[in-house]
Amino acid sequence: MTRHRGVCLPLSSMPSSGSWGIGEIPDLVPMGQWLQAASCDQLMLLPVGTVVPGQTSPYSACSAMAIDPIYISLPSMQDFLRSGGMDRLSEDMRQCLGRMRASARVRFADVRRVKEAALWTSFERFIADEWNEHTIRAGEFAAFTSVERWWLDDYALFQACAAEWPDGSWREWPMAIAQREPGGLGEARRRFGHRILFEQYVQWVAAIQWQAARQALRACGVSLFGDLPFVVDLHSADVWARQHEFLTDVSVGVPPDAFSDTGQDWGLPMYRWEAIYANDFAWLRQRAVRMRALYDGFRVDHLVGFYRTYGRAPDGNHFFLPPDEPTQLAQGEQVMRILVGSGADVVAEDLGTVPDFVRASIARLGVGGYKVLRWERAWNVPGRPFIEPARYPERSVATTGTHDTEPLAAWWDAAESEDRVATVDVLRRAGLGDWDPSGAWSDALRDVLLRLMMTAASDHVFLPVQDIFGWRDRINMPGTVADDNWTWRMPFAVDAWGQVAEARDRAVFLTAIVR
Numbered sequence: 001m002t003r004h005r006g007v008c009l010p011l012s013s014m015p016s017s018g019s020w021g022i023g024e025i026p027d028l029v030p031m032g033q034w035l036q037a038a039s040c041d042q043l044m045l046l047p048v049g050t051v052v053p054g055q056t057s058p059y060s061a062c063s064a065m066a067i068d069p070i071y072i073s074l075p076s077m078q079d080f081l082r083s084g085g086m087d088r089l090s091e092d093m094r095q096c097l098g099r100m101r102a103s104a105r106v107r108f109a110d111v112r113r114v115k116e117a118a119l120w121t122s123f124e125r126f127i128a129d130e131w132n133e134h135t136i137r138a139g140e141f142a143a144f145t146s147v148e149r150w151w152l153d154d155y156a157l158f159q160a161c162a163a164e165w166p167d168g169s170w171r172e173w174p175m176a177i178a179q180r181e182p183g184g185l186g187e188a189r190r191r192f193g194h195r196i197l198f199e200q201y202v203q204w205v206a207a208i209q210w211q212a213a214r215q216a217l218r219a220c221g222v223s224l225f226g227d228l229p230f231v232v233d234l235h236s237a238d239v240w241a242r243q244h245e246f247l248t249d250v251s252v253g254v255p256p257d258a259f260s261d262t263g264q265d266w267g268l269p270m271y272r273w274e275a276i277y278a279n280d281f282a283w284l285r286q287r288a289v290r291m292r293a294l295y296d297g298f299r300v301d302h303l304v305g306f307y308r309t310y311g312r313a314p315d316g317n318h319f320f321l322p323p324d325e326p327t328q329l330a331q332g333e334q335v336m337r338i339l340v341g342s343g344a345d346v347v348a349e350d351l352g353t354v355p356d357f358v359r360a361s362i363a364r365l366g367v368g369g370y371k372v373l374r375w376e377r378a379w380n381v382p383g384r385p386f387i388e389p390a391r392y393p394e395r396s397v398a399t400t401g402t403h404d405t406e407p408l409a410a411w412w413d414a415a416e417s418e419d420r421v422a423t424v425d426v427l428r429r430a431g432l433g434d435w436d437p438s439g440a441w442s443d444a445l446r447d448v449l450l451r452l453m454m455t456a457a458s459d460h461v462f463l464p465v466q467d468i469f470g471w472r473d474r475i476n477m478p479g480t481v482a483d484d485n486w487t488w489r490m491p492f493a494v495d496a497w498g499q500v501a502e503a504r505d506r507a508v509f510l511t512a513i514v515r
Contacts, residue, residue, distance in 0.1 A: 005454065005514050006042030007223070008462040010058065010403070010475065011071055012106050013488050016495040021100025022111050023419060023494070024073040025209040026485055030495040032220040034503065038510035043217065044225035044299065044462050046403060050159075052233045053166070056108050056486040057476070058228045060268075061302070062158070062236040064283075065151035065290045067206040074118045077205060083125035093117055105487040122205075123198050127201035131197075144204045146392050151286065156199035157185070158237035160192035169235040171248075180241070210294065225347075225462075226295035228339070229286065230302035234269045242283055245275045250311040254302075255318070263310075264479045270311040273321055273331065281338055288342035297345030299397075300336075303362065303369075304354045307332030329357055336365050347397050347460060351375070368395040371403065371458060373449075374411060377422065384418070389456035398456035400449065400467045403475045407466040408449060410474065412441045423449075430455060446470040447509065454513045465490065468506055 014031055028043070049061035050068040061068075072078045084096065093114050099242040100107050100114065110355065130138045140165050145152060147501035154276035158170070167171050170455035176184025189196065196331060217224055231252055239246050256263045291298045300306070308328040322328050340346050348362050351371040351438070362369055376387045389398055401407050412420070427435055432448050439445070454459055466473055476485045497503035 002044045003459055003461075004223075005040045005461045006044060006222075006397070006401075006463070007031075007040060007465050007468065008044040008046075009465045009490075010046040010486070010488075011048055011231055011455060012058075012108075012486070013465075013475070013490055014491060016127075017493040018075060018495070019073065020097060020115065021103060021110075022070055022106050022489075025067075025071050025213050026073045026076055027494050028213040028224070029216040029220075030223040030497065032217040034494070034497045035222050036220040036508060037498075037504075040510060041221055042223050042225055042297075042460065042462070045227065045228050047227045047301075049232070050155075051108075052235055053112070054109075055160075055233075056106075057485065059266075060163070060233045061229060062233055063151075063155050064157050064229070064232050064287050066203055066235070066237075067210060067294075069119060069202045069206065070108070070115055072115065072119065072202070072206050073209060074122070076209060077122050079122035079126045079129075079205075080118060082129065082474075083121045088121050089114070089118060104489060105484065106489055108487070119202055119205075120198065122441075123201050126201060127197075137415070141201065141204050144207065144399060145200050148203070148207075151290065152200055154241040154467050155203070155237040156196045157188060157192070158240055159199045160195035161188060161356065162235075164192065165197060170240045178240075180243070181510070221302040223345075224294075225295035225345075226291055226298040228291055228298050228300050230305045231268050231271065234267075238283065239269055242499075245271050245272050245283065246270065247280065247311065250313050251469050252305065253310055253312055255310055265312055270321070271309055273309070280337065284335060285338055288339050288344075291339075292342040292344045294305065295344060296412060297347065298349040300339060300346060300367075303332075303348040303350045304352070304358050306335040307355075307358050307361070325355075325357065329361060332358065333365065335362055336362065336367060336457045340365060340367060349402075351402070363393070363395070368393075368397050368458070368460060370402075371396050371398045371456070372405070373398075373400050373453065384422060386422050388426055388430055389458070390430065392456050392458045394457050395464055396458040397460040398453055398458035399462050399464070400453060403464070404478045406474055407464060407470075407472055408446065409441045409467075409470050410472045412445070413472075427452060429499040441470070443470060450509075451513050468510070469502065475510055 011023040014027055015021060016027045016030060016098040019027055031043060047058040047061060048067055048071055049058065049067045050063045051058060052062045052149055053061050089097065096110050096114050100110050161173055161177060170178055174184065177188050214224055239248065247270035251265050251271050252268045254263055308322065310320055312318055322331060347366055347368040348360055351372065352364065359369055371392045373386065373389065377384045378387060392398055417437065424435040424437045427433060427448060430452055435445065453463065473488050475488050492500050
């Protein structure tokens with residue numbers, strides 16, 4: 001068995017010294033170089049789909065296929081440079097860019113506003129110099145729109161309409177367009193043709209930068225993992241294009257679990273599974289193809305939802321679809337076979353309230369589930385001891401936490417006495433010394449817990465970057481709407497890690513424990 005070791009974080013959290021206040025696609029390259037120095041061979045990102053305006057969560061996307069333009073690097077674009085580059089930005093935009101770069105947090109609204117203005121400038125230069133002149137680059141762009149039209153046509157039209165009617169969702173658009181009447185769609189394509197071409201151009205640029213970054217990562221010996229969100233936002237190109245496949249008045253969520261005593265209501269649309277069956281799971285098949293085109297492997301978010309989806313109706317009723325276990329099992333395995341059939345390395349987030357038959361199912365299908373140290377315990381044994389990572393199943397993902405949990409340092413600060421005792425007990429059983437359960441968090445405790453995780457039998461270990469450094473910064477607080485959610489940035493630029501002593505030391509340490 002080949003064991004892989006890597007890091008997990010959002011692309012937005014890893015800006016370089018030259019990026020515009022947010023991690024950008026080319027910033028994957030210096031991250032891959034640091035991973036190579038740390039003897040790690042995988043990088044897992046949170047979703048990078050275009051996020052609904054006003055949102056910051058990568059799980060509230062208006063497309064399951066597109067790359068969010070906020071991740072495009074403008075200084076890497078020849079059209080932007082030929083248009084005059086920074087000099088073409090207004091004084092207001094340049095001041096805003098300065099604030100974005102200086103901020104300790106990602107200022108999503110500002111990033112989106114400044115980058116859209118710069119992308120329009122680049123696009124107009126491309127139209128004048130390339131498109132109207134029928135150049136080789138114009139032909140390459142046309143070829144891209146042709147090859148990707150199976151998702152790009154609907155996305156570009158949706159974005160154009162959303163720009164025309166920015167308030168509310170597509171359900172408030174003119175009826176002929178909201179209901180996708182052929183005449184209405186044809187008129188919209190004629191009316192918004194320039195904007196549609198802009199949206200296609202932006203995705204072409206993103207694709208070029210993405211594939212260049214992937215090639216550079218491969219040169220570093222690093223494979224790229226993504227995250228397939230369970231569903232997209234109601235206000236999305238996918239739901240608009242496939243309205244009959246969603247219960248738009250029912251909200252997806254989860255029943256009460258470790259994160260919430262009352263469960264969670266995500267405000268996302270519910271699958272209409274009978275319509276999805278009738279269409280032979282076409283959209284999910286397309287999503288699998290798209291994920292394979294972008295990533296070497298991917299994590300299936302909210303795995304259990306594909307087996308049984310938990311919904312909340314407007315009248316307050318809660319229910320699972322499908323309602324019975326045999327149908328749930330058959331449906332979930334059909335979905336997972338489609339995803340695995342993409343050829344990517346597929347793992348699954350099987351945390352929270354997950355029936356035993358779901359975990360048994362993915363084990364049969366060869367899909368690795370998640371093993372989070374603090375939750376992998378012998379729950380029916382006195383003291384609820386932690387299970388040693390060396391005993392995790394080979395086909396699994398071992399980790400110290402997820403984007404929805406507090407980092408290890410913060411967890412230790414607030415841990416109950418029982419949890420601390422169990423932690424030092426598993427360290428002792430793993431032959432990693434005796435530790436004081438009443439002691440404060442320390443670099444030494446951080447390092448011994450990382451050593452413990454590297455003993456995992458799992459074929460994947462993905463460590464949140466905060467736990468590698470011992471930071472307490474949290475990415476998201478589940479079930480809450482807060483200004484800080486999803487806005488965390490690392491404290492130093494990713495392209496400076498080779499010069500930052502702390503980052504160099506962490507690479508040396510990881511190399512020692514990986515090997």
